[in-house]
Amino acid sequence: MQLQASIKVGNILPGRNPRGYFDPSEMTALEDSVKSKGVLQAILVRPRDAGRYEIVAGERRWRAAKKVFGDEYEIPALVRDLDDGEADEAALIENIQRADMSPTEEAEAAAKILGRCQGDRDEASRRLGWSRTTLDKRLALMNCSERVRRALSERRIQLGHAELLAAVTRDKQDAVLEKLLSQSSLPTVAQFRGQLEQISRALSSAIFDKDECTSCPHNSGNQQALFGEAIAAGHCTHGACFDGKTEASLDVKKASLADDYPTIRIVRPGENFTLLRLLAEGDTGVGGEQAKACRACKNFGAAISAVPGKLGNVYPDLCFDASCNAKKVAARIKLEKDKATPAEGSAKTASGKSATPAKSSGKAEAKSEAKVQDSQRVKDYRLEVWRKALRRELMANRDNNLTVLIALALSGNARHISDTKLGKAFAAITKQEFTSFVFKTDEAARLVAQSDESVRDKLFLGLAASAADGIEEKTLVQLLNYLEIDLGRHWKLCEEFLKLLTKSEIEAMCDEIGLKAAMGGAFAKAMSGKKDDIVKALLNVAAFPYEGKVPRSMRFNIA
Numbered sequence: 067m068q069l070q071a072s073i074k075v076g077n078i079l080p081g082r083n084p085r086g087y088f089d090p091s092e093m094t095a096l097e098d099s100v101k102s103k104g105v106l107q108a109i110l111v112r113p114r115d116a117g118r119y120e121i122v123a124g125e126r127r128w129r130a131a132k133k134v135f136g137d138e139y140e141i142p143a144l145v146r147d148l149d150d151g152e153a154d155e156a157a158l159i160e161n162i163q164r165a166d167m168s169p170t171e172e173a174e175a176a177a178k179i180l181g182r183c184q185g186d187r188d189e190a191s192r193r194l195g196w197s198r199t200t201l202d203k204r205l206a207l208m209n210c211s212e213r214v215r216r217a218l219s220e221r222r223i224q225l226g227h228a229e230l231l232a233a234v235t236r237d238k239q240d241a242v243l244e245k246l247l248s249q250s251s252l253p254t255v256a257q258f259r260g261q262l263e264q265i266s267r268a269l270s271s272a273i274f275d276k277d278e279c280t281s282c283p284h285n286s287g288n289q290q291a292l293f294g295e296a297i298a299a300g301h302c303t304h305g306a307c308f309d310g311k312t313e314a315s316l317d318v319k320k321a322s323l324a325d326d327y328p329t330i331r332i333v334r335p336g337e338n339f340t341l342l343r344l345l346a347e348g349d350t351g352v353g354g355e356q357a358k359a360c361r362a363c364k365n366f367g368a369a370i371s372a373v374p375g376k377l378g379n380v381y382p383d384l385c386f387d388a389s390c391n392a393k394k395v396a397a398r399i400k401l402e403k404d405k406a407t408p409a410e411g412s413a414k415t416a417s418g419k420s421a422t423p424a425k426s427s428g429k430a431e432a433k434s435e436a437k438v439q440d441s442q443r444v445k446d447y448r449l450e451v452w453r454k455a456l457r458r459e460l461m462a463n464r465d466n467n468l469t470v471l472i473a474l475a476l477s478g479n480a481r482h483i484s485d486t487k488l489g490k491a492f493a494a495i496t497k498q499e500f501t502s503f504v505f506k507t508d509e510a511a512r513l514v515a516q517s518d519e520s521v522r523d524k525l526f527l528g529l530a531a532s533a534a535d536g537i538e539e540k541t542l543v544q545l546l547n548y549l550e551i552d553l554g555r556h557w558k559l560c561e562e563f564l565k566l567l568t569k570s571e572i573e574a575m576c577d578e579i580g581l582k583a584a585m586g587g588a589f590a591k592a593m594s595g596k597k598d599d600i601v602k603a604l605l606n607v608a609a610f611p612y613e614g615k616v617p618r619s620m621r622f623n624i625a
Contacts (some may be wrong), residue, residue: 082119100130108142123160141554170215173207197373211239226255226295233303266301267308273378274311329367344385352394362574363438455556457531471530482536554614579615
């Protein structure tokens, strides 16, 4: 039902107006028109309680009349019974048709209409009298933050600026808007587009799977389909998402190299100088033997670039200890100079030139011993192997056991004799429950005195052996060297050890013990496989004598 009426301005209240901004200059012009001619076109209202009415459309005319004539002025009005949803639709349509409504105001109102249509965009566009494309473009502006929408409504930025900002993640929009408005003169839409392109991410540089990017609203290609203004196709405007996916891809690539190198680093801008190629020859070469050994060093590895323009590039065969590398290069250069120096007192030929000496000096013949730094996992493993070897040797030789026991006491290491291990040994030998023992000194003495000689003899042999797990590595190595223990009798190449090594460490170790040469062409084929297959192949070389082949990384007589 609709009625035509004249209603006092004071009896009319503002309603659910989608227009949030009233341009001052436009309002002044309207007030001048109302003052001259009055309000000629009726506003649309709906009845409320107590003889009052709410504006559905025409708030600008009502404001002008109120300011010019006051509350007693009777303004022409159409009175229509409308619920909230119907009022929203009528207000939006009337304002759009009457023009000058901000695109963001249209967007906010259109979002409400879409809600009434239960998300059916085709129905919403029909009710609004818009094309589906127009509706999609307006609704896309709802990705703008409240401050951006307000700036557009207040005409401080243009629609093109807002469309470009809509493509930026909301958490960044306000900061970008502030920088935009703080400039001495507002950049044109084209200038602003160029600025955003500089800080966006080029999808062509992505190292991750871009399938999800195809339909992403932050893909500039999709933004071009929605907006009149968008940055060039092929860009991502969601930097955090792009960077997060890039980091995840770098981590995956790093994990994929974990079996190949002891150290893998992701190198970022400013860290490029840390890349030092491991070379055998040339001005920065460490020498052939040292270069082979370095491949088993914990500081040998590869770098993955996180530098723009080189994202994801892998740089292999690097040394990450510049100081050590410099020392090795210096040692190689010195050795070469020493070899080039004639032996002291060499004979002269008739022409006065130095003759080749019959025998080079010991210094010139010397070879620089290859040294590397082992990984912690290898250090931990070999330390346990060394402790086990010492225990076995001491348990097998009474004289050595007594010697070491006295030496431990004299050097202050007797404290490392383990009462727990001896207690367990005593319980095992006497076939008693270890938990039943409370080893006070007098009780322990009585238990030992009551035991037969074989039990006491075994416990005696266990005294020094029980200290093997507690003494420091330095002390352990001293004892192993003193006893001249042949580690080849206690250890040989095995699956447990090989699985601790990366491919580069395995290759260096196999080269050292002769396994690489023994396998010939089969070695390269084996190394191209998976870790488990590599280990299996290396442990099943029929012609290779595994016994006694102890690689440098397992030997205890190392500096």
